[in-house]
Amino acid sequence: MTANSLEDLFVEGLQEMYYTEQQLVDALQELEEGSTEEEIKNAFSEHREETQGHVDRLEEVFEAIGHDAEAHEDPIVDAMIHQHEEFVNGDPDEKMLERYNLMSGQKSEHYEIASYGNLIPLAQQLGHDDVADTLEETLREEQEALDEVSTLSEEFDYGDIESPQ
Ligand SMILES: [Fe+2]
Ligand SMILES: [Fe+2]
Secondary structure, three states, X not given: OOOOOHHHHHHHHHHHHHHHHHHHHHHHHHHHHOOOOHHHHHHHHHHHHHHHHHHHHHHHHHHHOOOOOOOOOOHHHHHHHHHHHHHHHOOOOHHHHHHHHHHHHHHHHHHHHHHXXXXXXXXXXXXXXXXXXXXXXXXXXXXXXXXXXXXXXXXXXXXXXXXXX
8 A cells, every 4th residue: 555645545445445345245155154053154144245235335435535436455355365265275174164264254353443443534534524424334333243253252152172171
């Protein structure tokens, strides 16, 4: 990312999130398919639908600020997805994969929260108050998704996974 003005910094951030959200739509499908517990599958599936809504909202935001909706590759989300793929390629047992899916989901929500948590004050600083409100709606959904995966991680049923006594 390079930016010489606050407006650039804001637009670049939006472009990275536009890329990230699109990658996460597919990634959340992987997480859903790689999980077995109904509650966990539903959480990923619901957030996948919301994530598609985040993509649409970013398109509204680009329109509102008079920029073409353009995605800029974000190496952070790519790295998170790559790390998850490597874990899957190691052919983990079902429960281990499900537990790892929650960890991956949780990390991506934290990343999105950090990103939107910075884009919102930038939007306000630039006088884009309506845009800030739109991004705020997405941030709220990310926070709810984080709360849900965090609870699912804490209450995870480890079943037969060995743990040292
Ligand atoms: Fe999102
Ligand atoms: Fe999210």
